[in-house]
Amino acid sequence: MEPEPPGASGPAEPGPRVRGVRGAAHAASASVLSGAEAEPQRCALAVAAVLPAGGSGERMGVPTPKQFCPILERPLISYTLQAMERVCWIKDIVVAVTRENMEAMRGIIQRYQHRRISLVEAGVTRHRSIFNGLKALAEDQPHSKLSKPEVVIIHDAVRPFVEEDILLKVATAAKEHGAAGAIQPLVSTVISPSADGCLDHSLERARHRASEMPQAFLYDVIYAAYQQCSDYDLEFGTECLQLALKYCHVKAKLVEGSPDLWKVTYKRDLYAAESIIKERISQQICIVMDDEEDVGRLLEETLKNELNVSTQIPSLTMSKR
Numbered sequence: 001m002e003p004e005p006p007g008a009s010g011p012a013e014p015g016p017r018v019r020g021v022r023g024a025a026h027a028a029s030a031s032v033l034s035g036a037e038a039e040p041q042r043c044a045l046a047v048a049a050v051l052p053a054g055g056s057g058e059r060m061g062v063p064t065p066k067q068f069c070p071i072l073e074r075p076l077i078s079y080t081l082q083a084m085e086r087v088c089w090i091k092d093i094v095v096a097v098t099r100e101n102m103e104a105m106r107g108i109i110q111r112y113q114h115r116r117i118s119l120v121e122a123g124v125t126r127h128r129s130i131f132n133g134l135k136a137l138a139e140d141q142p143h144s145k146l147s148k149p150e151v152v153i154i155h156d157a158v159r160p161f162v163e164e165d166i167l168l169k170v171a172t173a174a175k176e177h178g179a180a181g182a183i184q185p186l187v188s189t190v191i192s193p194s195a196d197g198c199l200d201h202s203l204e205r206a207r208h209r210a211s212e213m214p215q216a217f218l219y220d221v222i223y224a225a226y227q228q229c230s231d232y233d234l235e236f237g238t239e240c241l242q243l244a245l246k247y248c249h250v251k252a253k254l255v256e257g258s259p260d261l262w263k264v265t266y267k268r269d270l271y272a273a274e275s276i277i278k279e280r281i282s283q284q285i286c287i288v289m290d291d292e293e294d295v296g297r298l299l300e301e302t303l304k305n306e307l308n309v310s311t312q313i314p315s316l317t318m319s320k321r
């Protein structure tokens with residue numbers, strides 16, 4: 001039997017924080033959208049996010065639901081929350097978790113000082129979890145500190161490498177079209193098997209795309225779609241964009257996303273995510289080394305922030321190259 005990924009036997013004690021290395025990308029994409037659209041909050045476009053995190057991670061094949069599996073001793077979901085929190089124009093982040101994981105989730109929020117997070121109970125399917133998250137944002141919620149957004153972003157809690165530029169693109173496109181979602185080229189051809197397990201037909205790969213996350217919607221559109229949704233769709237559906245089309249006749253704008261938007265599903269994905277995070281940490285340290293004079297103090301700081309390591313480093317000054 002394949003060795004368990006490190007720490008797969010229970011929700012993890014959180015580990016390092018990773019800062020985005022794509023500040024430049026955000027600046028670039030924000031400037032792409034001129035004027036008021038650049039940062040929705042400036043034009044009072046209220047944006048919230050719903051993160052379904054109530055799954056069991058069956059395909060991962062470990063006792064711990066994958067969103068709580070540790071990567072460098074920190075639960076996967078905490079990386080995704082940090083990526084969403086970095087985006088100052090997302091006002092509220094609603095996370096759907098199961099009742100039994102609610103305490104573990106509160107521990108993670110506290111340990112990593114996650115901000116703007118509200119928890120709701122997940123549903124037995126992903127669509128039901130998302131619907132519960134949307135309900136929490138509805139106007140008619142008594143004593144709720146949340147307010148109804150104009151645009152809501154839906155993003156899987158197990159897709160940690162989401163950057164501000166794609167969130168900005170789908171949010172802006174949703175404001176214009178009613179719905180929008182990130183897509184990626186297919187790497188494998190999609191085929192349709194017949195009942196006897198043989199090939200019935202294959203789809204022309206170049207004419208199809210993989211539907212990734214994040215997705216964004218005018219709140220009223222997607223909430224109305226879920227309110228009308230059949231039990232069958234809530235039970236077996238996998239595509240929120242399809243609900244907006246089927247129940248509200250809103251054709252989503254498709255936005256080319258980066259390959260980083262992939263979803264952690266199998267054990268191999270945890271290892272892949274770990275190496276990406278390690279690479280980003282080393283990039284972060286390189287950036288510090290390049291820019292600053294008192295490397296000692298900054299290495300100390302970076303190690304503290306990035307790897308949770310407290311150590312004394314003698315003051316080192318580097319002559320600017």
Ligand SMILES: Nc1ccn([C@@H]2O[C@H](COP(=O)(O)OP(=O)(O)OP(=O)(O)O)[C@@H](O)[C@H]2O)c(=O)n1
Pocket residue numbers: 051052053054055056057058059060065066067096122123124125126127129130156157158263264265
């Ligand atoms: N009842 C459910 C099922 C899934 N999800 C969430 O939806 C996202 C995408 O689902 P998926 O990758 O299918 O996660 P799991 O259902 O956990 O995985 P598996 O299908 O392998 O069991 C995940 O963040 C998962 O936690 C959810 O909120 N509620």
Ligand SMILES: O=P(O)(O)OC[C@@H](O)[C@@H](O)[C@@H](O)CO
Pocket residue numbers: 126156210211212213238239240263
């Ligand atoms: O069906 P799953 O729960 O595995 O995945 C849910 C979504 O991530 C998946 O359907 C995307 O393609 C986006 O819609």
